[in-house]
Amino acid sequence: MMLSDKNNQNLIKSKCVKIDKFLTEVENQKILASVIKLEAYFEKSTTSINDSDFRKSRVLHLAPISKARISNRIKLVLPQVLSKLSHQIFPIAKIEGQVTAHNHGHYYQAHNDNGMPEVAKREITYIYYFYQQPKKFSGGELVLYDGKIDNNYYTQANSFKKIAPINNTIIFFPSRYWHEVLPVNCPSKTFADSRFTINGWIWRN
Numbered sequence: 001m002m003l004s005d006k007n008n009q010n011l012i013k014s015k016c017v018k019i020d021k022f023l024t025e026v027e028n029q030k031i032l033a034s035v036i037k038l039e040a041y042f043e044k045s046t047t048s049i050n051d052s053d054f055r056k057s058r059v060l061h062l063a064p065i066s067k068a069r070i071s072n073r074i075k076l077v078l079p080q081v082l083s084k085l086s087h088q089i090f091p092i093a094k095i096e097g098q099v100t101a102h103n104h105g106h107y108y109q110a111h112n113d114n115g116m117p118e119v120a121k122r123e124i125t126y127i128y129y130f131y132q133q134p135k136k137f138s139g140g141e142l143v144l145y146d147g148k149i150d151n152n153y154y155t156q157a158n159s160f161k162k163i164a165p166i167n168n169t170i171i172f173f174p175s176r177y178w179h180e181v182l183p184v185n186c187p188s189k190t191f192a193d194s195r196f197t198i199n200g201w202i203w204r205n
């Protein structure tokens, strides 16, 4: 067997589900307008490893209106999503959510979403994208890495898919996947021109 084949033996291709036009145009615009008004409540994002260079963005933890709408819609599509991901059905413990804003120079380095004991029950990650049109930023693609098994651990492979953030689109994938957000270029540096998400995690019991 060739060496390259041998190295690929363990490759686990990542699967994700993308749903375009997830909300109506009116809902999408309402969420955008309400989030732009909440600029003052956005905080600097953090991560569990507490390295300020690992993740640059701003996060809003209190956005009751938008989160309820998204959670209800997620529950409706989840059976289809899990079937497309070939992921087993699980009882939902809760749907966690946050709003994020990536502006000029913001990014999120490669990570998974359930690697620490306190978040181990996050099963599926979802990311809903929204932004002002015409779009005032470039970059900010989501990179979804394939996986491999190393000493019984699921880790990051070299191969990946790059997913452009598209307004009013939602992406789902298993929270154990390694992923990152490439740097955003937003010349105006205006908050309202940011790459926004409502994103979070569907927890199992």
Ligand SMILES: O=C(O)CCC(=O)C(=O)O
Pocket: 100, 108, 113, 127, 141, 142, 179, 180, 181, 197, 199
């Ligand atoms: O904004 C994105 O595309 C992904 C964000 C993310 O990975 C996270 O918040 O854990």
Ligand SMILES: [Fe+2]
Pocket: 111, 112, 113, 125, 179
């Ligand atoms: Fe993540």
